[in-house]
Amino acid sequence: MGFLDPVKGFGVTFGMMFKKVATEKYPEVKKVTAPRYHGRHQLNRHPDGLEKCVGCELCAWACPADAIFVEGGNNTDEERYSPGERYGADYQINYLRCIGCGLCIEACPTRSLTMTNEYELANDNRQVLIFTKEDLLAPLLPGMEAPPHPMRLGETEQDYYVNGPELAKRAQEEAK
Amino acid sequence: MTVAPEKNELVVPEGHVKLVIDGIEVVAPKGELLIRTAERMGITIPRFCDHPLLDPAGACRQCLVEVEMGGRPMPKPQASCTITVADGMVVKTQVTSPVADKAQQGVMELLLINHPLDCPICDKGGECPLQNQALAHGRTDSRFVDRKRTFAKPIPISTQVLLDRERCVLCQRCTRFSAQIAGDPFIELLERGAQQQIGIAEEKPFQSYFSGNTIQICPVGALTSAAYRFRSRPFDLVSTPGVCEHCSSGCAERTDWRRGKVMRKLAANDPEVNEEWICDKGRFAFRYTGAADRVLRPMVRDKATGELKQASWTEALQVAAEALTKARGSAGVLTGGRLTLEDAYAYSKFARVALGTNDIDFRARPHSREEQEFLASTVVGTTPETGVTFTGIEAAPTVLCVAFEPEEEAPIVFLRLRKAARKGRTKVFHIGQWTSPAVEKTFGTLLATPPGGEAAAVDALSSHAPDVTEGLGKPGSVILVGERAAQVPGLFSALLRLSEQTGARIAWIPRRAGERGAVEVGALPTLLPGGRLVADAAARAEVEQAWGLEPGSLPDVPGRDTNGIIEAAANGELRALVVGGVDPYDLPDPQLALKALRTADFVLSLELRHSAVTEFADVVLPIAPSVEKAGTFLNWEGRRREFGTTLDGTGALPDCRVLDTLAVEMDADLFTQTPTAAAGDLARLGTTSTARAAAPTVESRQQSLPQSDGQALLATWRQLLDNGSLQEEEPHLAGTARRVVARLSEHTAEVLGVDKAETVRVSTDRGSVTVPFEYADLPDGVVWLPGNSGDVRVRRELGALHGSPVNVHPGGTE
Ligand code: SF4
Ligand code: SF4
Ligand code: SF4
Ligand code: FES
Numbered sequence: 001m002g003f004l005d006p007v008k009g010f011g012v013t014f015g016m017m018f019k020k021v022a023t024e025k026y027p028e029v030k031k032v033t034a035p036r037y038h039g040r041h042q043l044n045r046h047p048d049g050l051e052k053c054v055g056c057e058l059c060a061w062a063c064p065a066d067a068i069f070v071e072g073g074n075n076t077d078e079e080r081y082s083p084g085e086r087y088g089a090d091y092q093i094n095y096l097r098c099i100g101c102g103l104c105i106e107a108c109p110t111r112s113l114t115m116t117n118e119y120e121l122a123n124d125n126r127q128v129l130i131f132t133k134e135d136l137l138a139p140l141l142p143g144m145e146a147p148p149h150p151m152r153l154g155e156t157e158q159d160y161y162v163n164g165p166e167l168a169k170r171a172q173e174e175a176k
Numbered sequence: 177m178t179v180a181p182e183k184n185e186l187v188v189p190e191g192h193v194k195l196v197i198d199g200i201e202v203v204a205p206k207g208e209l210l211i212r213t214a215e216r217m218g219i220t221i222p223r224f225c226d227h228p229l230l231d232p233a234g235a236c237r238q239c240l241v242e243v244e245m246g247g248r249p250m251p252k253p254q255a256s257c258t259i260t261v262a263d264g265m266v267v268k269t270q271v272t273s274p275v276a277d278k279a280q281q282g283v284m285e286l287l288l289i290n291h292p293l294d295c296p297i298c299d300k301g302g303e304c305p306l307q308n309q310a311l312a313h314g315r316t317d318s319r320f321v322d323r324k325r326t327f328a329k330p331i332p333i334s335t336q337v338l339l340d341r342e343r344c345v346l347c348q349r350c351t352r353f354s355a356q357i358a359g360d361p362f363i364e365l366l367e368r369g370a371q372q373q374i375g376i377a378e379e380k381p382f383q384s385y386f387s388g389n390t391i392q393i394c395p396v397g398a399l400t401s402a403a404y405r406f407r408s409r410p411f412d413l414v415s416t417p418g419v420c421e422h423c424s425s426g427c428a429e430r431t432d433w434r435r436g437k438v439m440r441k442l443a444a445n446d447p448e449v450n451e452e453w454i455c456d457k458g459r460f461a462f463r464y465t466g467a468a469d470r471v472l473r474p475m476v477r478d479k480a481t482g483e484l485k486q487a488s489w490t491e492a493l494q495v496a497a498e499a500l501t502k503a504r505g506s507a508g509v510l511t512g513g514r515l516t517l518e519d520a521y522a523y524s525k526f527a528r529v530a531l532g533t534n535d536i537d538f539r540a541r542p543h544s545r546e547e548q549e550f551l552a553s554t555v556v557g558t559t560p561e562t563g564v565t566f567t568g569i570e571a572a573p574t575v576l577c578v579a580f581e582p583e584e585e586a587p588i589v590f591l592r593l594r595k596a597a598r599k600g601r602t603k604v605f606h607i608g609q610w611t612s613p614a615v616e617k618t619f620g621t622l623l624a625t626p627p628g629g630e631a632a633a634v635d636a637l638s639s640h641a642p643d644v645t646e647g648l649g650k651p652g653s654v655i656l657v658g659e660r661a662a663q664v665p666g667l668f669s670a671l672l673r674l675s676e677q678t679g680a681r682i683a684w685i686p687r688r689a690g691e692r693g694a695v696e697v698g699a700l701p702t703l704l705p706g707g708r709l710v711a712d713a714a715a716r717a718e719v720e721q722a723w724g725l726e727p728g729s730l731p732d733v734p735g736r737d738t739n740g741i742i743e744a745a746a747n748g749e750l751r752a753l754v755v756g757g758v759d760p761y762d763l764p765d766p767q768l769a770l771k772a773l774r775t776a777d778f779v780l781s782l783e784l785r786h787s788a789v790t791e792f793a794d795v796v797l798p799i800a801p802s803v804e805k806a807g808t809f810l811n812w813e814g815r816r817r818e819f820g821t822t823l824d825g826t827g828a829l830p831d832c833r834v835l836d837t838l839a840v841e842m843d844a845d846l847f848t849q850t851p852t853a854a855a856g857d858l859a860r861l862g863t864t865s866t867a868r869a870a871a872p873t874v875e876s877r878q879q880s881l882p883q884s885d886g887q888a889l890l891a892t893w894r895q896l897l898d899n900g901s902l903q904e905e906e907p908h909l910a911g912t913a914r915r916v917v918a919r920l921s922e923h924t925a926e927v928l929g930v931d932k933a934e935t936v937r938v939s940t941d942r943g944s945v946t947v948p949f950e951y952a953d954l955p956d957g958v959v960w961l962p963g964n965s966g967d968v969r970v971r972r973e974l975g976a977l978h979g980s981p982v983n984v985h986p987g988g989t990e
Binding site for chain 1: 296297301302329330405406407408409411412
């Protein structure tokens, strides 16, 4: 046993001081994910605030973990949530089940369902991990109006799908 | 010795032909459609318009195949759903023929040109023949780039059926169903060419009791129901086979449910009973089980406050058992007509064993002693093997409907009648009051009588209408009689005489699903289970032995019928009443019934929902609706219609279980803990050879028309869609009910002075109803009212029966 042996170990410690630190300062500093990270879902809106979800359940059908529950509803002229006849009346994603695979957002025919980069999906209460429509709906941006309200961007849902963004832009310019 | 060549020559039986399909030799009965022969071989040819129960139309051209006759190929592919098999035919389907395959792909491409891309929002998505066949037999890409033909999105054909014309492939299944099967052309093909579309038939009210079937057979999502619209997808539904709980036809159904809630009901295929159809009541009326007033917990009336309050099962059963034990021998049991066989059996046994009485009756409607005798002598014990059946009706040369409105009371019987009559084999006669839609649609002949005069009319048949008696004399003819007959004295006796004279068999077709079964298990004052007579010591001994009772312990005096029980309770002779699902307003005298409930010391109500009985009940015990329990209905044929539990684990208990536990509290054993146990206990009784009841012999009476001014005779029966409590919570269904009108002849209207008015006011000393009226071919001096539709609740408002005299005045005047 050499006489330097007792301090030899400190060499490793000392050496580490000059290496890059792997520890994250989470939650003080939040990590920025890759742009296509599969985080919490979001139900998007049309530019006037109407919901894009048509309640078709294709996302629920595609989900391999059976994490999604959808029930459709009937839009009426008095109470309209989405352009067209049908909207998602009840929408739930169970984050206790979701494996973040993203098959649901591929199935969505209206691009209503997308995923955000939000990854803080832990809780000590199972109940709150079942996200409902209120939790999942995209926030109202300027120019958007909370449904129910009539179609502002055209006569039929066709107008929304074909010229939606364009019409919205024009409406915004006119407002200016 | 020569050896026979080892070749399997197909033998062609008489009336069959031999042909080749896709290189396989096959024998088929003459006249069979090619598409069906192929299907039997397991070769599925794509199709839209073809339906085995509808006449071939050849409308969609999806089923094209190559056909060769006598070695010469036909110039173009042929529609296999319209062409019948022939000897020596050589057929190539899409499986072996590129020509047929290309033709089918071409047709599919044309169909898809104008079909919208609605699948995500379409109710049919996931179970759509067009989706499936487009995947199997269509091109992967569309070459069509122009604008699709568009129509305004769904137009309501009725409050229940919505039509999306963009999705329609013009297969004409719906129009053919309406015209051929239901006979209500409420939906028709309009316009021609590219603008051809399905629409509402002109000049006809848009209502049919069978409209839901068009939704089920539409091969695309063009027809959808307002009630099921957007509720779920086929993949989140669990399908359970079931039996309809509404009428006595006993239709096979498929119940689709999701997360403990029934989403829809569909017709199941049962060729012996409902074929592939059900009526709209059976299809759409199921949400009553989720009504807000459903009784979910037992309730006991608080002695101090007089209010009903929730209680535990233990407490409620104890209170009930104590009161009923005290009233033993002085309690009556009313069971209503909607119980399963097992539940009715439990009531029957409960009355005899626990209450020691024969005062039990299932008839929550006008009834008579004569009817009781008829049921005991002629109806009990009949089975499909021994009695009249649906197929028997279809094969009958002559059918006589007496006091029976098939379309309103047993719609599937009506469909069979129409099917038989439409083929021209069966002649249908109706003894009734006016040419109702059912008479017209069964191509029937009406023999009109004043209400109450049916019995005399039956007696006079051989002299006045010899063609009817002659027709009934042909083997296989049948007489169908409905619940209304109980209101016509002498009618059952007259029919039995007619049956004897002509040889035609009689079938009793009650309106409610549980009535036939209740007869079988002895929920009647004179009958024990299996048609055994209460008055017969040998029969009693049989039952005592099977039930493990002391000899002589069964009560031996025939009990009171519903009227008797009500009367006895009203004047204090009976101290307790056990009421299972009876609406007092269905009874012949609702006022007396309410008085009986009020007077009785103790009323036990076994109910699904709060009812008029709840108000008077001392103990209310909740019971399970038919989707939440297993059981058996006996349909009018006497056919067992067994069904399992659809919604499991709701905690709701069937009547038989509740009664069993109650009986245990009263120191009696019923052995009906579960429907299976009850069925087993009933089966142990077996059949009997003890004496049967004697047939009724009641003189028929000539009905005389009222003489005094402003009076008429009331004819009345209930309509299929009305105020019935099982149809509540169904606004879309209610919208398809028939208009609530009174009917009378023009002459009567003139005599009564109502011809200038818009409404009539029909009254008795009990009350009055005011309704719009229509002219119909009623006998003079007769007015017809629906039994329980809208504001016209004949029993409740008028306290009148079929054949009672009523006052008729122009609406609004006294
Ligand atoms: S990400 Fe995958 S597991 Fe999660 S809800 Fe979507 S399909 Fe289901
Ligand atoms: S999110 Fe998309 S896929 Fe899911 S129900 Fe709504 S529209 Fe359909
Ligand atoms: S509505 Fe349906 S059933 Fe009727 S013709 Fe069109 S596709 Fe056929
Ligand atoms: S199925 Fe043969 S033409 Fe439609």
